[in-house]
Amino acid sequence: MRLVTSQNAAAKKKTAARRVRAPRMDSGERKRMIVEKAIEYFAKNGFEGSTRDLAREIGVAQSLVYRYFPKKELLLDQVYEEVYLARxxxxxxxxxxxxxxxxxxxxxxxxxxxxxxxxxxxxxxxxxxxxxxxxxxxxxxxxxxxxxxxxxxxxxxxxxxxxxxxxxxxxxxxxxxxxxxxxxxxxxxxxxxxxxxxxxxxxxxxxxxxxxxxxxxxxxxxxxxxxxxxLDQAAKSHADLPKRNSFKLASQLARS
Amino acid sequence: MRLVTSQNAAAKKKTAARRVRAPRMDSGERKRMIVEKAIEYFAKNGFEGSTRDLAREIGVAQSLVYRYFPKKELLLDQVYEEVYLARxxxxxxxxxxxxxxxxxxxxxxxxxxxxxxxxxxxxxxxxxxxxxxxxxxxxxxxxxxxxxxxxxxxxxxxxxxxxxxxxxxxxxxxxxxxxxxxxxxxxxxxxxxxxxxxxxxxxxxxxxxxxxxxxxxxxxxxxxxxxxxxLDQAAKSHADLPKRNSFKLASQLARS
DNA sequence: GCTCGTATTTATCAAATGACCACTATATCG
DNA sequence: CGATATAGTGGTCATTTGATAAATACGAGC
The missing domain is CATH 1.10.357 (Tetracycline Repressor; domain 2)
Incomplete structure (x- = not known):
């Protein structure tokens, strides 16, 4: 599944339909669009999702993402901010x-x-x-x-x-x-x-x-x-339970 | 952080202390050990964690992991089973x-x-x-x-x-x-x-x-x-709330 | 002590990935 | 229409990563 013969890879490269150039957009709008799609994409695939995959979903070259967010990290930060505090x-x-x-x-x-x-x-x-x-x-x-x-x-x-x-x-x-x-x-x-x-x-x-x-x-x-x-009664209230339970649980959560 | 000059890379390779050969273990024991460490490792780093990293934590060569679990996927399955149904x-x-x-x-x-x-x-x-x-x-x-x-x-x-x-x-x-x-x-x-x-x-x-x-x-x-x-009263109980809330919420969760 | 099975390692490959840069195409303005 | 700014692209590099295979070394049994 991960392995692809070099023949296949070559074929893929040949077959790869030439990208339809993405329409030229206002810089601000494009940035917004990237962030919005990124939210959707990373919510689905996790932060380990690739910028290439994301770019494909946006319909844009991978390098374009880097024009707006020079580091993946910066995009992720933006995604986080956008999702949270905004709502x-x-x-x-x-x-x-x-x-x-x-x-x-x-x-x-x-x-x-x-x-x-x-x-x-x-x-x-x-x-x-x-x-x-x-x-x-x-x-x-x-x-x-x-x-x-x-x-x-x-x-x-x-x-x-x-x-x-x-x-x-x-x-x-x-x-x-x-x-x-x-x-x-x-x-x-x-x-x-x-x-x-x-x-x-x-x-x-x-x-x-x-x-x-x-x-x-x-x-x-x-x-x-x-x-x-x-709370003074709390101890009594589970007096019928093995005392160890409480202690074990407390220490359990404390350690690991 | 990701970028390392080729000089650094070379230096690292040279410096790389020769691995201390891991003690020879019984096949079954080693497998257990790998799974146990894997649980710990993947719990911390997520399933995208690398087999190399994991092997390092175990104190063993990466390829050894593949001796016991020919696919990473198989190891992950084992980790899952172990953690759950066992408890x-x-x-x-x-x-x-x-x-x-x-x-x-x-x-x-x-x-x-x-x-x-x-x-x-x-x-x-x-x-x-x-x-x-x-x-x-x-x-x-x-x-x-x-x-x-x-x-x-x-x-x-x-x-x-x-x-x-x-x-x-x-x-x-x-x-x-x-x-x-x-x-x-x-x-x-x-x-x-x-x-x-x-x-x-x-x-x-x-x-x-x-x-x-x-x-x-x-x-x-x-x-x-x-x-x-x-439930017949439920409708009444929030009669003082804007009715839209309920509908919007329901449809919200239904769609996305 | 030598042999042999196998646990373990080193080396390597192909693919994927973050990041970068030089080039191309397009809209706008005089 | 031609110049200019800049949105967008292709190609590429270094590194990481899953996976494989050949080489090595350790220990059990004769």
Whole structure:
């Protein structure tokens, strides 16, 4: 499959239809076009995809890509920037804070909108490819999520469902609350992974699913604040499990 | 960085310390060793990692790898098999079914154990690399998860928390229940992704987090069965949202 | 200690790939 | 129409990489 006899190679060279010269475009437009096709291409093939292949998809000579992006790396950077920060909606945070709307409705609106804008083929795959390749590249995004969404969600929850003990939330409890928000985020992100990475079937009524997830999230938060696991009880709660489990797991994730 | 002057190249060749001949090993042992190192190597570098690099890590000549795996592809297949199916514990399903133990405890035990066995560096990264590269490769794993875990969890939940209406669960409701199980799975998987793909900090008390997630999951299932969103109400529940959202989202995920 | 099987290595090939440069063609402007 | 700027192309180089084959060296058995 990889091996091609030199005869074949020669034949291919002879047969190779002379390239139809690509139409002359404005420099800026061409650059945009390259980036857009690159997003599509690298989302499909990973960052190890070749510039030749990409150029073929664009319908342009390989060397032209290098006119606009002297290093492949620069193109990849551009692809990453384009995909991410471009799709962040600054209204999300302020809408989440708008107490004229019921908390649950705000949450649903946000997550429906987030899913719609962000959980697409290109987005998910490029995010993951980038994460796998160079750690830390998504830190900005996570900071954004944390600072403007996650903390807001928790704050607004406590405003919507004030609890008598909510004043003395200790560090552990705050961490667990944050984990519940991560969990909601993960659940929705994973739907997109199932579709665009694993290519499995997902339910058609995604919007209903998201609403159920949001409702479940609120229930979970309530449960946690109701004192379901005030952490001093947490130890007791799995007292019937072999104690080793917890330790082994913790060390497992710590090491490798 | 890629460009090396021919002088450098020559110098490198001259300098290249003569390989210390690798100790002669039993054929079977060597094969095992190669696979093990390959798991580690490809988990880190992705399946595009080179056989030369791998051989260097093993401390062996590149061509030796080809003695045991005549095609790189064959080695990759082996790596995949090794990582996956090897770690599946058949007891999980039967333990989940053991009604002598309270439902919640069974769930916690399973998810703590699953996390411990499965959410490691190699496992997560190889699963994702594989999924990104060739769609469908994880189908077997998902079928296993679905058939022996997810459906069991739902069955056992209904046994533990029988509800008057639980007889007439329609198709939509069953789908939503399944999605809640997916959501729990996703939440735990994502913790591992945060650690091993994105390399961000995760809470130290992972076991507590998992327990909270399991409790939240049960609350969510209860909520769903309590009639929180009997689907005829689902439409109403976000009546205050722009209707377009739902449609746009659905079509978004459908197309791209 | 010599022979022989085979684990391991060195050397090499063909293809693919990132990068570069000189050349060509085309649109625009006087 | 002819000059000019520049978008676009072909060809090529050095390196990397999967793959192969011939040469080497190690250890077991006589």
């Amino acid at each position: 962040w909606n600054p209204l999300w945070e302020s809408d989440l804070r708008n107490r004229d709307v019921p908390f649950e409705a705000r949450l649903k609106k946000y997550y429906l909108d987030y899913a719609q804008n962000v959980l697409r083929n290109d987005w998910v795959r490029i995010l993951i490819f980038a994460g796998l390749k160079q750690e830390g590249i998504n830190d900005r995004l996570f900071k954004l999520l944390h600072d403007s969404i996650f903390t807001t969600v928790i704050t607004e929850f406590h405003h919507a469902f004030p609890s008598p003990t909510s004043i003395d939330r200790d560090k552990d409890k705050r961490e667990l609350e944050l984990e519940l928000v991560w969990s909601l985020h993960a659940s929705i992100f994973y739907i997109s992974m199932r579709k665009w990475v694993y290519k499995t079937k997902i339910p058609s009524k995604i919007n209903s699913v998201i609403e159920v997830l949001v409702e479940g999230f609120i229930e979970s938060l309530k449960h946690l604040n109701r004192g379901g696991v005030p | 599946w514990n058949p007891l999980w399903e039967s333990d989940l079914r053991n009604r002598d133990v309270p439902f919640e405890a069974r769930l916690k035990k399973y998810y703590l154990d699953y996390a411990q066995n499965v959410l490691r560096n190699d496992w997560v990264r190889i699963l994702i690399f594989a999924g990104l590269k060739q769609e469908g490769i994880n189908d077997r794993l998902f079928k296993l998860l679905h058939d022996s875990i997810f459906t069991t969890v739902i069955t056992e939940f209904h046994h533990a928390f029988p509800s008057p209406t639980s007889i007439d669960r329609d198709k939509d409701k069953r789908e939503l229940e399944l999605e809640l199980v997916w959501s729990l799975h996703a939440s735990i998987f994502y913790i591992s992704m945060r650690k091993w793909v994105y390399k961000t900090k995760i809470p130290s008390k992972i076991n507590s987090v998992i327990e909270v997630l399991v409790e939240g999951f049960i609350e969510s299932l209860k909520h769903l069965n309590r009639g929180g969103v009997p």
